[in-house]
Amino acid sequence: MRRLRGHHQDLRDQLARLIAALDQGEAAGAAAPEGLAEQLRKHCLACCYGLHLHHTREEGAFTQFERQYPALVPAMARLREEHRVVAGALTAFEAELTAADGGKDVTRMREGLERLVAGLEEHFAYEERELLAAVG
Numbered sequence: 001m002r003r004l005r006g007h008h009q010d011l012r013d014q015l016a017r018l019i020a021a022l023d024q025g026e027a028a029g030a031a032a033p034e035g036l037a038e039q040l041r042k043h044c045l046a047c048c049y050g051l052h053l054h055h056t057r058e059e060g061a062f063t064q065f066e067r068q069y070p071a072l073v074p075a076m077a078r079l080r081e082e083h084r085v086v087a088g089a090l091t092a093f094e095a096e097l098t099a100a101d102g103g104k105d106v107t108r109m110r111e112g113l114e115r116l117v118a119g120l121e122e123h124f125a126y127e128e129r130e131l132l133a134a135v136g
Contacts, residue, residue: 023110
């Protein structure tokens, strides 16, 4: 479980850095720093791959958890569905980066990132709460 929390914290830290970069862009004016949208797109692709890999590994572990803790079957079903929702949210955010006036609309990029972060935080919190309660 420490490993799970560690992965989640790494992702939280990365997302916080992206928000801070957007905050700097907003403080400088309405336009994003040059290349920020492209940096976010590249990070999004890396994050997408990382989350996909993380979720693939988790889903393999979920099968074992379900055998060992049958009461977790409903939570595992919800988490599997949330994994699909997260993948869709990442794809939508990447599309928003492209649509945000060529990367110049910092407010729009920040709003999209905040929606993504809120959804991920809700997912992480549920996952941590349900799994830690079962095995702790």
